[in-house]
Amino acid sequence: MPAGVATVRRCVGGPGRVVILAVPRRGSTGEFRYVMKGTTISSDDAERGARLAWWHDAKFGMFVHWGCYSVLGRGEQILLRDLMPLEEYRQLADRFQPAADWADQVADQAVRAGARYVVLTTRHHDGYCLFRTETDPFNATQTGPGRDLVAEYVAALRKRNLRVGFYYSILNWRWRGFWAPNKYAEELPKIVDEIHRQIRELMTHYGKIDILWYDVSQVPGGPTPGASGYQAQPVSQSRAEFYRSAELNAMVRSLQPHILINNRSGVPEDFGTPEQHIKPEEGGRAWEACMTINYAPNWGNIRYSVADKTAGQILYNFMDAVRLGGNFLFNIGPDERGYVSERDRQALDRVGQWLEKYGEAVYGTTPTGIYASASQGPCYHYGMFTCRGNIAYLTLFYYPGDYVIISKIGPAIRSAELLTTGEKLTVTPMKNARWKISGLPAAPPGDLAPVIKIEFTGPPHLLEFSDAAWLDGQYQPTGGK
Structure with missing residues (x-):
């Protein structure tokens, strides 16, 4: 079943095939439709839909970029972008001294923001691991922390009933074989072996993991973020072939049967990941837009920035993803102690306060017609719709x-x-199949975007037209009646 499946009501069938009796699925335009009784789909797709159900309902996750690079407060890619020798960079790991309560601070921020899951950088492109590993000191x-930070993170999330996500960078800039694969060819199998062993450690040592991100x-010798001027010399294999991604993910699923895996290992897996923009996946696949408060490449700790998104801009992007059936993963870059910056805190707390009031317009809603x-x-000059059954929620970004x-939009209101x-607001029918909703305050009530809850006589959908009759007040929808 395509990734838009929310729940499987009933299913029957023999090995490898399932006949669905009733199940909501998302079509190519993004709306949920019911697959009729007798429709046959693969059991693999049905299983994926069941695993994705909680994630579709959750809508909102918090990304956390944090590591020894946070000591400098210049972003997470400082090793390559400043061309730091490894000896110089290793000193950051010794200076990295997280506070005892860092994980609680991060988890509390996720709760206040209204996030339902968190994804932490267990290893970024610098290869520094926040977890205990036998592969690399x-x-x-x-080093500096002297403790397993991933274990602390998992414990803090579980205390708050948050879903646990692990980010893991397949790229490790510290391998000479990555930059000169012909000269250091003996390192190439070691690069892959390290990844497989570290992923096994992550999937084995921390209980149930919900997301692997x-x-x-990129294959050795290929272009990479921050490598301006590097003359690419990629190995001839594809990403999936070089990293043995299918084998890697099969191992992950054998250890964590319920896990969700994103699309950045060279194979599609469960969901797509548009970065810093909102773009649905082709064919109705599940997707999650990831975004940070400023702009790439600065996902990690940045002490000073004049390019930050406001709480209103964050909410706008969030709801843009939700209306189109996607999830939204918003990033913070804690400081070297692991504490959330004031600008991140203020913005996310406002979003969280909005969600506390208007959560019914977000959580558990589905894409619609x-x-x-x-x-x-329609009505985009006012805001965006999210829907549940016959109810549409109009979030007014332009009051x-x-x-x-x-x-x-039909049917009748x-x-x-x-x-x-x-x-309660006054609803009045007008010419051209329009409806006037009146009785709103003259000025926007509350913080950020107010929401109107609209009940229709059936599931709301787009009305289509194909002539000029609307100019004379004789609008005649040609479809979606």
């Missing part, structure tokens, strides 16, 4: 004043309510 237990599976594509859509006009205050 360049890790948190054998790979990054940058309102949006036929990833482009704008209209005392009334709003709903056009190009039954009632409307301003969620901010709980006040």
